[in-house]
Amino acid sequence: MKTLLPTSTAGSLPKPSWLAEPETLWSPWKLEGEELTEGKQDALRLTLDDQDRAGIDIVSDGEQTRQHFVTTFIEHLSGVDFENRQTIKIRNRYDASVPSVVGAVTREKPVFVEDARFLRTLTKKPIKWALPGPMTMIDTLYDGYYKSREKLAWEFAGILNKEARELEAAGVDIIQFDEPAFNVFFEEVNDWGIAALEKAAEGLKCETAVHICYGYGIKANIDWKNALGAEWRQYEEIFPKLQSSSLDIISLECQNSRVPMDLIELVRGKKVMVGAIDVATHTIETPEKVADVLRKALRFAEADKLYPSTNCGMAPLPRHVASGKLRALSAGAAIVREELTR
C-alpha cells in the first residue's frame, strides 16, 4: 500500500433494513430468489459507497452477502448436516445449537468468488476479503465424523485455500482469516492452529491477514471480557508463533480494550491492523481518541506497518453509528498521518 496508515474495517458492516433485520446477528434475509441476488449486489454498492465517503482506504464487502461470518461459508460445503443439530459450547463461552459434520467435508463450488468479482468491478481501491479461519470453523460445529478437531481443521484449511486462491484471482488484494478462537485455545493454536492457517494461506501472492479479536459486542462476549481481569494478555500466548508464521498482517483489538499495547512488540516485523474503534458501544469515538490508540501502537510498530482498523465487525450497530465510526477512524488516522509527515 502506498498510503501511510491505510484504514480498513476488521469485518462486517450493517446491512440495509430492506435486506435483513438491522442490529441483529444472523438476521434472516427479507428477500428471496432473484430479488435477493440483486438486493445483495445493491447492498455491496451501498457499503462500498459508505466506506468511500468515510475515506476508508482498503475497502471490503462489509459481509453484505452473508448471514454470518462462519456459518454462511459452511452452508456451502457438503458433509455438514444443518438439520441434524447439536448443542455445544462456542469458544468455551456460550451454548449454541450447531450443525453436524456427518461426512467428508468438500467445497463443491466457490462461495464468495462471484461477489468478489462484482465488488472488483465497482472500485479501484485495494479490497480486503474475510474468510473464517479453520479453528473458528470447527468450533462452530458438532463433529460426529472425523472425531478430531485437528483433522477437521486440516480439511477446512484445504477448502479455504481453494477459495482464497480464487478470490485472489478475482482481484482481492488482502485475504483475511477470522480466528477469534485463537484467543481461547492457546495450546491447540500453537500445536496445529497456526499450521492449519498457513495451509489455508499457502501459495497466495496477495497479502494475508489473521483477525484475532474478543468478539462482537454481544452479551456473552462482554461478560467474558469483564471476567478477564485488569489486563488481557491472551495475545501473548500466540503472538510469538504468529510472528514467525507466513501470515503478513495481524489484526488485533485495542480501542477500549485492556490489551497491553506492548504485546504488539511480540509480532514486530509483521504488519498490524490495530483496532482503534470499539464495536461494543454506540458511542462514536472522537478522532483524537482514535489517534491516541494509533500513537501508542507506533511505539511498538513501524509506521509503514500500521493499519488503522476497527476492533471487530460492526454488523450489529445502527447504520448511522457505524458510518460515524468509519469517519472517526479516517479522521483519527489523518491526524497521526499528518504528525508523521510533518
Ligand SMILES: [Zn+2]
Ligand atoms: Zn472480530
